[in-house]
Amino acid sequence: MTWAWRRLRVLFSTQFALMAEYRAEVIIWMLSGTLSLVMMLVWMAQAAAAPGGQVRGYSPAEFATYFLATWLVSQLMVVWVAHELDPAIRQGQLSPWLLRPLDPFWSYFIGHVAERFVRLPALLALVALFAWLAGAQFTREWWVYPAVVGLAALGFTVRFLWEYLIGLLAFWTDSSTSFQELVWLLYAALGGMFAPLAFYPEWVQRVAVWTPFPYMLGLPAQLLSGKATAEQAGQGAAVLLGWGVIFVLLRLWVWRAGLRRYGAVGA
Amino acid sequence: MTRYLRLVRVFTGASVSAQLEYRANFFGAVLASLGEAGVALLGISILFGQPGATSVGGWTFREALLVTGFFMLTEGFISVVVQPNMSRISEAIRTGNMDFTLLKPIDAQFNVSVRYLNLLRFPDVLLGLGLLLYASAGLPVTLAGVLSAATLYLSSLVIVYCIWLGLSTTAFWLVKTQNVSELFNGVFGAARFPVTAFPVPVRVVLTFVVPVAFITTVPAQALVGSLTPALALASPVVAAALFWVTRRFWLYAVASYTSASS
Numbered sequence: 001m002t003w004a005w006r007r008l009r010v011l012f013s014t015q016f017a018l019m020a021e022y023r024a025e026v027i028i029w030m031l032s033g034t035l036s037l038v039m040m041l042v043w044m045a046q047a048a049a050a051p052g053g054q055v056r057g058y059s060p061a062e063f064a065t066y067f068l069a070t071w072l073v074s075q076l077m078v079v080w081v082a083h084e085l086d087p088a089i090r091q092g093q094l095s096p097w098l099l100r101p102l103d104p105f106w107s108y109f110i111g112h113v114a115e116r117f118v119r120l121p122a123l124l125a126l127v128a129l130f131a132w133l134a135g136a137q138f139t140r141e142w143w144v145y146p147a148v149v150g151l152a153a154l155g156f157t158v159r160f161l162w163e164y165l166i167g168l169l170a171f172w173t174d175s176s177t178s179f180q181e182l183v184w185l186l187y188a189a190l191g192g193m194f195a196p197l198a199f200y201p202e203w204v205q206r207v208a209v210w211t212p213f214p215y216m217l218g219l220p221a222q223l224l225s226g227k228a229t230a231e232q233a234g235q236g237a238a239v240l241l242g243w244g245v246i247f248v249l250l251r252l253w254v255w256r257a258g259l260r261r262y263g264a265v266g267a
Numbered sequence: 268m269t270r271y272l273r274l275v276r277v278f279t280g281a282s283v284s285a286q287l288e289y290r291a292n293f294f295g296a297v298l299a300s301l302g303e304a305g306v307a308l309l310g311i312s313i314l315f316g317q318p319g320a321t322s323v324g325g326w327t328f329r330e331a332l333l334v335t336g337f338f339m340l341t342e343g344f345i346s347v348v349v350q351p352n353m354s355r356i357s358e359a360i361r362t363g364n365m366d367f368t369l370l371k372p373i374d375a376q377f378n379v380s381v382r383y384l385n386l387l388r389f390p391d392v393l394l395g396l397g398l399l400l401y402a403s404a405g406l407p408v409t410l411a412g413v414l415s416a417a418t419l420y421l422s423s424l425v426i427v428y429c430i431w432l433g434l435s436t437t438a439f440w441l442v443k444t445q446n447v448s449e450l451f452n453g454v455f456g457a458a459r460f461p462v463t464a465f466p467v468p469v470r471v472v473l474t475f476v477v478p479v480a481f482i483t484t485v486p487a488q489a490l491v492g493s494l495t496p497a498l499a500l501a502s503p504v505v506a507a508a509l510f511w512v513t514r515r516f517w518l519y520a521v522a523s524y525t526s527a528s529s
Contacts, residue, residue: 028446032453039310041457042464046314046323055317178295178302185302195313 011107016114026115027122030075036193037130040067043195044134056199062225064134069221070193072127076116076152077216079160081108082180085167094262105164105251112160139226147233148220154240155216159187161247168251171258186211192218212243274373275381282384296387303342304394307335307459324463329405331461333487336399337420338459341482343391344424345431345455351383353431354445357438366526376517380432408490416489419499422506423482427455429509430477432517439520458483478505 019026044060053059058066085108088094097104131138162183169176188194190204190213197205197218208214215236222228314320315328323331356379359365369375434451438444454477457465462473462480474480481502488494 025446028450032446032449034453034456038457038460041466041469042314042323042460045464045466046317046320048466049324050319055320178299181299182302185306188306189309194310199313199317201316 007102007106008110011110012114015107015111016117019111019115019118022115023118026119029078030119030123030126033071033074033078035188036067036071036074039194040064040071040134043067056196058196061135061137064131064136065138065225066196066221066227068127068130068134068136069138069224070191070217071130072123072224073148073152073155073217073220074191074193075119075123077156077159079112079156079163081112081160082163082167082176084108085164086170086176089168089170089258089262098259103255105255108164109160112156116156138224141226143230144223144226147230148223151215151220151223151233151236151240154237154244155212155220158212158240158244158247159216161244161251165247165251165254168254168258171254171261187213187216190214191216192221196222210239212240215240271373271377274377278382279384279386283386286385286387293387297390300343300388300390300394303391304339304398307339310459311335324461324465326461326463329402330487330491331464332398332402333406333490334461334483335459336395336402337423337483337486338395339398340392340395340420341423341427341455341458343388343393343395345427346388346391347385348381349428349431350448351385352380353435353448355379355383356435357442357444360438360524361442363526365524369521369524375521376432376514380428403490406491409492412490412492415494415499416486419481419489419494419502420486422502423486425506425510426478426481426502429506429513433509433513436513436517436520439524454479455482461487478509481505 040063043055043058043063047053047055047058047060047063055063088097088104094104097107130136163180166176166180166183169179190197190208190211192214197208197214200208219228219232219236223233311323311328311331314323315331321327326334356365359368359379368378371378430451431448434447435444437447457473458479462470462484465473470480485494485498485502489499
């Protein structure tokens with residue numbers, strides 16, 4: 001146990017130092033993920049112009065709450081591992097990693113986790129500022145906050161795993177970025193970045209509940225707006241766990257199959 | 268002039284033959300284009316899919332599709348022409364390769380702007396044009412509207428090019444500019460909706476601070492014939508002013524360039 005703990009601590013502190021180097025960039029990256037903010041402004045204007053000042057029971061302030069919460073959660077779920085794995089595999093940089101007594105998966109994973117801690121202070125400050133400007137109000141129920149942190153951690157892990165899988169495709173193909181874009185589209189759309197899921201056509205909703213996406217963005221956002229119950233949070237966590245297990249097994253299998261294929265450059 | 272046109276042809280040919288090496292990439296690029304089109308359409312169709320929603324910011328569905336069409340067309344222009352070239356500027360400055368560009372007997376700004384074309388993303392342009400055709404088929408579009416929209420869209424392209432070039436030129440001092448273009452993409456995302464779909468204070472920012480409104484909303488207004496003469500004049504004026512400013516800025520940057528090693 002202490003063995004694993006020491007590795008974790010060393011990995012975390014080195015990765016944190018590495019990510020802290022990029023603190024200015026991290027803020028720019030945060031500001032460039034504007035899709036949910038754009039959608040927030042459009043929906044707020046739609047609700048303000050609608051008769052009764054509401055669209056499907058959402059007032060402008062409630063839209064502000066929902067979309068700011070989506071933005072917050074989506075910022076915690078940013079994953080770029082596919083972009084790093086792709087050149088590592090193609091150019092043979094993976095080889096020295098394979099000599100270490102630790103699956104490279106863990107370095108990437110801890111690196112992403114460490115970056116969350118670099119991101120968090122500025123992220124919370126920006127959310128507070130935007131919430132004040134747009135008139136968003138987050139729920140006062142205390143249990144929601146640990147639940148959201150838990151769902152976000154699960155959601156991040158699931159997203160990290162599928163991005164890692166896409167990155168591993170570099171063992172076989174030379175263009176994984178387009179797959180990544182497609183999966184991102186599904187995640188953003190079914191996650192509820194364009195609108196709360198209840199606004200989608202019914203057949204889309206019926207498909208979406210079986211995917212992990214609605215529980216990664218929409219559900220935490222609904223919780224923070226005070227529009228979801230503890231029971232729904234529990235169900236969401238169960239679905240995410242299920243997908244997490246599937247992706248973990250897939251990852252192990254693809255990794256082994258990939259290594260058998262891997263020739264490295266010049267090997 | 269003919270010399271520069273010939274150069275464009277040579278550069279295009281070189282880009283095509285370089286890219287044909289990676290045939291599998293083409294399939295991926297088509298998927299990515301379709302995905303982007305999907306995102307753009309989904310956002311707009313959910314907005315109109317709500318009970319009682321007949322317009323967004325005073326635009327009907329077909330009219331709003333025109334804005335989406337111009338948005339996709341512009342995204343195509345950016346990924347085919349602007350981004351591949353502009354992203355190489357900071358790299359060239361960092362490695363010192365900019366020296367070779369500056370020594371060539373053609374205008375350096377022209378060279379850095381059109382040397383590389385990412386033709387894999389050309390489907391974006393086709394999808395944008397297709398959407399524009401589909402949307403305008405159900406609208407009373409006049410020939411005068413089409414001509415003025417085409418002219419105003421040229422101003423849009425100049426505006427987009429100038430903003431990117433201006434941002435990339437800062438690389439002469441800052442060296443790393445990739446993040447600045449990320450920021451542009453973030454703001455440009457607002458152009459997928461008509462500017463009137465935003466709350467009034469945001470509208471002002473999108474028109475006068477970052478001229479996103481001129482890129483997609485104004486040409487679409489020209490197409491449906493709801494354009495005010497003031498805006499019709501403002502768009503080319505903004506484009507010309509931006510072009511002049513970025514040209515000055517570029518020349519100033521090149522004059523103060525001291526190569527990578529000194």
